[in-house]
Amino acid sequence: MTSVCASPSCGKDTESNLKCPVCLKENVNSVFCDQTCFRSSWSHHKAIHKGDDGSEDYNPFPTFGYSGNVKPHYPLTPRRSIPKHIKLPDYAKTGKPISEIKNDRIGKILVYTPKNIEKIRKVAILAREILDAGAAAVKPGITTDEIDAIVHKECLKRNCYPSPLNYYNFPKSVCTSVNEVICHGIPDKRPLEDGDIVNIDVSIFYLGFHADLNETYYVGDKAKANPDIVRLVETTRESLDLAIKAVKPGIAFRELGNIIEKHATENGVSVVKTYCGHGTGEYFHCQPNVPHYARNKAVGIAKPGMVFTIEPMLNLGSYRDMSWPDNWTSATQDGKFSAQFEHMLLVTETGVEVLSARTETSPGGPVDRI
Template structure:
């Protein structure tokens, strides 16, 4: 054999090894197991689990992927179903299962610590310090970049809102656009949240899980985009009108929320307390015959998805902290048409108004500067959505 032939023979092509990860949201470890969910196999979905224990421990969340079975044992792939038929919903929106499988994030993308098992350990440790982060110029540069990417993704998702689109299709758009930007969708597997974005329709206040719900003419829908890029998080959201035939109640609720956020941002500068933001937000909400949700609040964002400061949006709250240059946080008033009280669905995530009336929300990322405030997640001239005039 010649030297050239020997060299050629020595060169071998190897196929890339496909890694397999446990489908349990509380696990996510690489595994060599061949234990597959039998119900998923019927639907041509490959769901691998480490072992029987892992399968049993994760089954409650995993079964949301399963189609309903017909009497003969076959799967009905054409019909969505409500998994919580015994739950007393407060409005017309219902959970629409099955969910699509957890979307894949490529290996090369940097991931937060909860991507595998759902636990944000770093965030939990930081919470114990009880300090509001103040970021350096270099860190702010990276946070600003993450916010710009978040705005791009939210605008693309917002432009897709129209009658006939499902909230799961919006999730797919957000996921794919996030991956294109070499970022990780922050909600994905955060405390085992199963999707890459939160979508909230009509009476849903926050943390809505994208599913087979079809948007219809006259709905409102909030899209809450969060991502992790180069070690820092972005977090922003807007509420969009679906179609053109929007009720005056919906317009008043949405525009009041938009205005509440705008008014609160005007107050932000060094020396202002976080506590006083709620006084101004609730005053404007009440003026427009709306209420302010008390269960959820704005928060610090940057190195951590959620951190101090906590920013309640209601009046006479007792949150601590004073704004200083270098602080980055969100203000995200959730404004309800009726009562401020909320209820949580059996999925342990979706929060809805107690009276079934509408809820709207807007969220911006804000940086406190030496002289005032910078809106890191600001809209641009091409951003879809935008305000509508109230009708009498």
């Protein structure tokens, strides 16, 4: 019987019967091509096992100094499968985006043809539908892993590949970042609580192109009743909108950070400097880099046919970030809340088109400040 190798750096079809002994005890079906695949993937694979004491829900890094109240809730669910008919990006089985890495050496900002722009536009519309489906499930009690399952299912329904899955071995199909988590949060078993905020970052691959967008959502009513949280979330939303309004042919990408930081400073929040917006389309991430802070030195001038994201991350406290031991999750150093919004943009002859625009039925949306 043919199975898919459970190693995130393999993913090939195999007729091997080599199974993880821990998974066998827990009735989890994980098959590996050989001992090499099993051993090389152990650091990632063990995340789906119960705790050493047999606990169903545990913190895998108990001695780590988390900055806030959010902590990982393992075990993770096994990697979700992809049907054979869905077209894969080049990293889907190896974890390494070789074409993206090669393109980074060139550093050229792509200008897309009208034919490719039409494809990118279609992919962005699907990504919006998928994000909206995940966002519609946000409520107290749902886990971020359940949101991941929804996003994964919605991708497959549309014959799309969830771009984060196995990108540099990321284990899930979407990033979910709660409260003080800035970005790249791994969906897990932690239930969302009334008073939380959660960012859902959806990226998909379809028709040979990627689309990328995200929004931050209030969980329950407590967060909407907290003036500081509302100030943070709405300032982040507004800073993105202000930056988008400035996009047109001829603007330097470095100017967008000045707009964002000015609005952030006026509203008493800080701008994360570690992460930036980026080109997307043929590659998941590529040039241009679009920093969100003032007086940056980003290279490039916007031209018609360019496609890129702006995705400011603003914090209630310090702009400084820290990384969890999972090598993905980025959180604020002081444990204070962080929010993010991202749109995918096309530079037109006269201005900008928001490819990932909200629709009349999109969940979430702005709320009045308190």
